[in-house]
Amino acid sequence: MNMSVPVATTSQQSDQPLILLSKSNPVFCCYLFWSSLLIIKMLLMSLLTARQRIKTKTFANPEDLRMGRTPEVRFNDANVERMRRAHRNDLENVLPFLLMSLAYVASNPHPLTAKMLIRIGASARLLHTIVYACIPLPQPTRALSFFITFGIVIFEAFYVLICAIKYI
Amino acid sequence: MNMSVPVATTSQQSDQPLILLSKSNPVFCCYLFWSSLLIIKMLLMSLLTARQRIKTKTFANPEDLRMGRTPEVRFNDANVERMRRAHRNDLENVLPFLLMSLAYVASNPHPLTAKMLIRIGASARLLHTIVYACIPLPQPTRALSFFITFGIVIFEAFYVLICAIKYI
């Protein structure tokens, strides 16, 4: 009669590794929250670039000229290029951060450590965008915010490497 | 004797959240299908760029010159640059769409809504490539196909943000 309880418990325990990439894992929920925030931020970069393009009438495609009532395509506007560099920096760092953190969460790290790393890494990228694309601040503000996330991704990568080394 | 049935059912129900990122979830299968299609499309951009490079003899690396029998490296060919912009636009939008949709599927959305968003978002990106890189059409065709996927990613991001807000 009371067999169902221990059976369920055993099943629950043997399934523990399964729930890492699911809503029942608070670390994964934390990852979901911050990755959504970073992706919204990345998409907003497109709008910021478009705003600079319209403001400085710098269009790269002939079919866009009519929108800005400009006579010809133009490149190398300093403001547009700054946005594009900031956006590219996001591609180079935010996407690896998101993929690496997902692999890290799947490697069953210590929950508190993992949540702190995700929060700090994502916040540093938000700061990076502000000091790169919105209010250009003197260095080393940008370098610092860059290397915080950089260091966190490297740490996560080595953690996962060591966890999975025997499956090389 | 008939205890095994209710036990199995209970186990099935308590495991429900687990199956979101698995082949047993039709929404995830739909995501798998469309993400594969988008990734094939993204990779084909490399081949389209290479074709333009060979056609216009625009090689960026000294070691590639022998292949095209050209005397020197060349940049800024209009056709090559259009392909590169289209490809970069994919990096900026398709990769966030794939990552965001994965997080969205993991957040247990309404199945029909989720499947429609994935289908429309992916189809709009296929259209975007056609009107940007293959047959340049007058605006706002490209802008419209861009903003359909853009809007879907923003919607998915806010859905996940609200789902996971207490794990901030």
Next chain:
Amino acid sequence: MNMSVPVATTSQQSDQPLILLSKSNPVFCCYLFWSSLLIIKMLLMSLLTARQRIKTKTFANPEDLRMGRTPEVRFNDANVERMRRAHRNDLENVLPFLLMSLAYVASNPHPLTAKMLIRIGASARLLHTIVYACIPLPQPTRALSFFITFGIVIFEAFYVLICAIKYI
């Protein structure tokens, strides 16, 4: 009394698809290992670019000039641009490889095939970086290493497409 054993086994079998994206799946562990390695490699590209920027005093942002004690921003240095092209090539190929392989692992492929594809695809990208950014070798070394990973991603994509075709 001995009912718990068959119940557990049944539950285990019906849950089989769940464990694909978890540490209990050796193919996923293999994916974790190689994706971490590729992400470390991608991040190192940033440092290699920074080293070239400092060596050739080519800074793109006014606020970086003080660090290099240079009078003005400079673009189009050949060494910096080579690094940036290698880095961009990574964005265009490594990130799709990582996302596609994740979808492929979730599609329950043959374990041995999947592990070999992940190992060969990731190793080819490591080789690609060496012959592009470190020791520029004559073609077709770079083209070969490029097309190995390219072909693997296309294969994985078609495998997943066929698996998930009815969820279109």
